[in-house]
Amino acid sequence: MKTLILELLKQALASVVAGTNVAAPQSLTLDTARDPRHGDYATNLALALARPLRQPPRKVAEALVAALPASPLIAKTEIAGPGFINFFLAPAAFHAVVKDVLAAHGTYGHNTRGAHHKVMVEFVSANPTGPLHVGHGRGAAVGDSLCRLLAACGWDVTREFYYNDAGVQITNLTASVQARAMGIAPDEPGWPADGYRGDYIQDVAQAFLNRETVTADDREVTATGNVEELDALRAFAVACLRREQDADLKAFAVKFDVYSLESALYHDGLVDQTVADLVASGHTYEQDGALWLKTTDYGDDKDRVMRKTDGGYTYFVPDVAYHRQKWQRGFTRVINEQGSDHHSTITRVRAGLQALHCGIPEGWPDYVLHQMVTVMRGGEEVKISKRAGSYVTLRDLIDEVGRDATRYFLVARKADSQLVFDIDLARSQTNENPVYTIQYAHARICSVLAQARERGIAFDAAIAEAAPLATLTDAKELALLATMARYPEVVDIAAERLEPHLVAQYLRELASAFHAWYHDCPMLVDDPVLRTARLALAWAARDVLAGGLGLIGVSAPEHM
RNA sequence: GCGCCAGUAGCUCAGGCGGAUAGAGCACUCGCCUUCUAAGCGAGCGGUCGCAGGUUCGAGUCCUGCCUGGCGCGCCA
Numbered sequence: 339m340k341t342l343i344l345e346l347l348k349q350a351l352a353s354v355v356a357g358t359n360v361a362a363p364q365s366l367t368l369d370t371a372r373d374p375r376h377g378d379y380a381t382n383l384a385l386a387l388a389r390p391l392r393q394p395p396r397k398v399a400e401a402l403v404a405a406l407p408a409s410p411l412i413a414k415t416e417i418a419g420p421g422f423i424n425f426f427l428a429p430a431a432f433h434a435v436v437k438d439v440l441a442a443h444g445t446y447g448h449n450t451r452g453a454h455h456k457v458m459v460e461f462v463s464a465n466p467t468g469p470l471h472v473g474h475g476r477g478a479a480v481g482d483s484l485c486r487l488l489a490a491c492g493w494d495v496t497r498e499f500y501y502n503d504a505g506v507q508i509t510n511l512t513a514s515v516q517a518r519a520m521g522i523a524p525d526e527p528g529w530p531a532d533g534y535r536g537d538y539i540q541d542v543a544q545a546f547l548n549r550e551t552v553t554a555d556d557r558e559v560t561a562t563g564n565v566e567e568l569d570a571l572r573a574f575a576v577a578c579l580r581r582e583q584d585a586d587l588k589a590f591a592v593k594f595d596v597y598s599l600e601s602a603l604y605h606d607g608l609v610d611q612t613v614a615d616l617v618a619s620g621h622t623y624e625q626d627g628a629l630w631l632k633t634t635d636y637g638d639d640k641d642r643v644m645r646k647t648d649g650g651y652t653y654f655v656p657d658v659a660y661h662r663q664k665w666q667r668g669f670t671r672v673i674n675e676q677g678s679d680h681h682s683t684i685t686r687v688r689a690g691l692q693a694l695h696c697g698i699p700e701g702w703p704d705y706v707l708h709q710m711v712t713v714m715r716g717g718e719e720v721k722i723s724k725r726a727g728s729y730v731t732l733r734d735l736i737d738e739v740g741r742d743a744t745r746y747f748l749v750a751r752k753a754d755s756q757l758v759f760d761i762d763l764a765r766s767q768t769n770e771n772p773v774y775t776i777q778y779a780h781a782r783i784c785s786v787l788a789q790a791r792e793r794g795i796a797f798d799a800a801i802a803e804a805a806p807l808a809t810l811t812d813a814k815e816l817a818l819l820a821t822m823a824r825y826p827e828v829v830d831i832a833a834e835r836l837e838p839h840l841v842a843q844y845l846r847e848l849a850s851a852f853h854a855w856y857h858d859c860p861m862l863v864d865d866p867v868l869r870t871a872r873l874a875l876a877w878a879a880r881d882v883l884a885g886g887l888g889l890i891g892v893s894a895p896e897h898m
Numbered sequence: 899g900c901g902c903c904a905g906u907a908g909c910u911c912a913g914g915c916g917g918a919u920a921g922a923g924c925a926c927u928c929g930c931c932u933u934c935u936a937a938g939c940g941a942g943c944g945g946u947c948g949c950a951g952g953u954u955c956g957a958g959u960c961c962u963g964c965c966u967g968g969c970g971c972g973c974c975a
Contacts, residue, residue, distance in 0.1 A: 367915070382917055385955085395955090419918045420955080465975075506974065628973055639901070639971080646973040653975045681902055682970050709903065710968065751911070754903055756968060758910065763924080767937065770924055778937050786934045793934095831914065843912055846923070857930095857939040898937070 339431055339823045342411065343379055344368050350405040351383065354398070358391065370824060377416065377424035378431075378820060384421040395421030432819035433807035439822065439878035440803045445490075446881060447826040451833070452493030456668055459485050461675035462587070462594075463500045466579035467511045468536055468726055470586040472711045472748075473677050475732035476757065479748035479891065480708055481675035482592045483838035486889045491833040496669070499594045500660060503576050504601040505653065510534065511579075512572040518543035519565040536727035542578045546571060554580035556597040589736050590745065591891055603656045603663070612659040612694070613644065613651070621693040636689035654683055658690030665691075665698050672703035673836065678754070681707055706836050708753040715761040739764040742892045746773040749890050750842035772846050776887065777895055779849040779856075783880040784896040786861050790873060793862065797873050805874040809867055814855040815875060821851040822882050829889070838890060845886045852879050 347368065371380045384399035391398055399417040406415065411431035416424045439446040461481025464474050482497075489495045502508065513530040522528045524535040533539075545552070551560040552574070559577035562570040587593070603609050613629075616622050621632045622644065629645035644655050664672050676683075684705055691698045713720040713730045723731045735744045743764040750772075751757045763770055790797050810819070825844065832840040861872040884894040 367917095369914085369917090371918095372921080373918075376918075380918085385917070388955090422918065502975065626973085630973095643973045648973075650973085652973065657975095677969090678903065679969055680975075683975085685901095707903080707969095752904095755911080756904070760910075763910080771937080772923060774937050775923085778935080782935060782938085789934050827914090835914085839912085843922085846912095850922085853938055854940090856934085857936095860934060862934050898935080 339411075339427070339435060340368060340370075340379065340827065342409070342431075343425055343427075346407050346409060346412070347381060347383065347402075349407055350402045353405040354387075354401045370820070371424060376418065376422070377426040379425040379427070380422050381425075382422055384417075384423060388421065399423050429808070429811055429816065432816050432823070433810060435819050435823045436805075436807055436874055436878045437803070439881050440799065440874070442881075443799075444881060444885065446878075447829040447885060448490045448492070449826065449830055450492040451830065452488060452491050454492060454494050455671065456496065457488055457493045457671040457673065458496045458498055458664060458667075458669040459488070459673045459675065460498045460500055460664075462592070463676070464583060465502045465505075465507055466576045466583065467507050467534060468579060469538060469582055469723075470732040471726065471729040472713055472732055472735060472759065473708075475590065475735060475744065476708045476711050476748045476753075477675050477677065478587065478590055478592045478732070479745050480706065480753050480838060482590075483749050483841070483890045484673065484675065484706065484833075484836060486891065487829065487833040487838055487841070490829055490889060493671075496596060497594045498596045498598060500598040500600070501580075502600040502653075504599075504604065508572060508576065511539075511575050512568055514539050515543050515546065515575045516565055516568070516571050519547055519571070534727075537725050538579075538582065542575050545578060546574050552577045552581050555584045555594070556580065586732050586736075590732065590741060598660065600656050600660075603659050608659040608663055609651060609656050612662060612690075613655060615694055615696075616644070616658075616690065619693050619695055631686075631690060631693065633686055633689040636685070636692050638685045638689055642686055654686040654690065657683060657687050658694075661687055661691055661703060662694060662696065662698070664703070665696070673706060674703055675706045675708070675753075678707040678709050681705075704836070706753055709756040711748070711757045711759055713759045713761060720761070735759070735761070735764075742777070743771065743773050745891050746776075746842060749838050752837065752839050773892065774898070775853070776845045776849040776883065777892070778898055779852045780880060780883045780887070780894045781896060781898040782856060783852075783876045783883070786876060787873070787880075790862060795862070795869070795873075797870070797877075799877070801870065802874040802877040805870045806867065807871045807874065809865075809871045810875060812855075812859050814851075814858045815872070818851045818855045818875065818879060821848050822879060825882050825886065832889075841886055841889050845883065845890075848879075848883060848886065852883070 368379050368381050371377050384402055385395045387398045388395035396417060399421045403415050403417060403423060411428050413426045413428040418424050459481055462474050462478050464470055485495045485497050510530065510532055511534055514533040517529050517533060518540050524533060546561040547563055549561045549563040551558065554577050557577050557580060559573050561574045564570065616631060621635055623630050623632065627647040628643045630641045631644045633642050634640060642654065643652050645651055688701065691702065692700060720730055723729060723734050725731060739761060747759055747764050767774060787797065828840055828844045832838055859872060861869060861876055863869050887894045
């Protein structure tokens, strides 16, 4: 619908500019009008052209309108205000949306912008030292929606989860489990400094003593039961927490294609190779017994230690090795979704990659950072979960408010805004809760279609596609159609800007437009032509609602 | 002190590349169930877009400075 008007406008523009030495603007803006009195679409093209053409904007607008090719889909145009051109569409233009939706068979709004190019989205990437917390949940919700959006835009998406299974934190975890296995509780003599204090450590210790076998998505380990064997303890503890995180992710309906391990980067020699290549590149130096990378060559505010005086590497060295590996695996596009508390790594990783001089473009990879989540209940901040001890777990939220509400609220805010998660709001099953308003719209349509079947009214996808729609003239149904027409643009922009919250916001508007229409325009009327047309519209609206909900990983229930 | 992010209605938040009278949900007030699900609809109330300058036909949006909050500033990840 929009592309069609843009095309006409482009022709008008070409004809107006012809014969002058004024270049046509590189891109045209055509906005969906906010005020219905401004029609359906509006452009400020005349205002933009006024200066280069040295003519009053309204006069330019008149010329543009005169040059606009006639179309049966445009009812009229108006010149308004300082020189806006408003387009009023004919109902037929709206009706075409229903056909578009139905013909797409569940892929309406999708596009081919990605052209099957590979993109990796790395997200969650929690270290296996405890259950996932609410921050990981935000990362999971945002990252998973990004993957769904990119896939809908024709990208070949790989979902990757990276975790540190070798560093100081894992040593710490191992010591904590060992202490628990030996009957030592936090703060008792022998409890490791900075040990993990959550109850889950006790569970892991007990399972280890029971010689249990644990299976996670990427590994299986059987406990030896010997608390003196640190390697066995570590392997078992990591497997246990991986399994726990897998269960959390499964409950959240988030899946990964690839798990990457920090330890593998060492085993495969990628870390040493990266260090050697960085040294060879001339961007390193030795000082105070440590090896430094001159990250200041690439915009950092100070240089960073690569190899500590104890001989170990700092965390960003394997990160650089890992990202070079991503590049070598053919991912010319990589998006890392992380908590913003790690944003300082961005400069270092990019600097390391640039210093390698291996053809990686500046500014690669992309990052999407999410800000902190504060959980509120009863007007007070919630900070503690029994199981984890020191933070609110994702599982707590899912158990308390459900997967759909959790996902919706965690993805509905712009990632770089801090988020207040109100448990009372999320769990309320009333009109206070936007996620239910959206799902209810979907369920309502399903319910009416079921009613139609019960009444013996023949209706299916084929009938919907063939339905004449000329009787759809009510203002509410045109408004609903206009909202549905915006969906492809929402998907496109949300994927382009890596902002899945736009989809969540759009769905609320779509649900609202649907409910208003539902209220004013009964579907199961006696007139078979009108009835069929409205059922076709409802069928299409259901497709768009289900498609949008799918992009944010929220279910589209048939009953509520 | 330096860097990143944010500051928009009582609350939670949207606001494409600068564009028309700044929007939504909730809360609050008033209406609407004999009617396909009232988990809904309609109307009303509610604003110094953090502050101050600047750029221009036009600024919530761009620039500068400042204020407030979060995060980071480690040979932790």
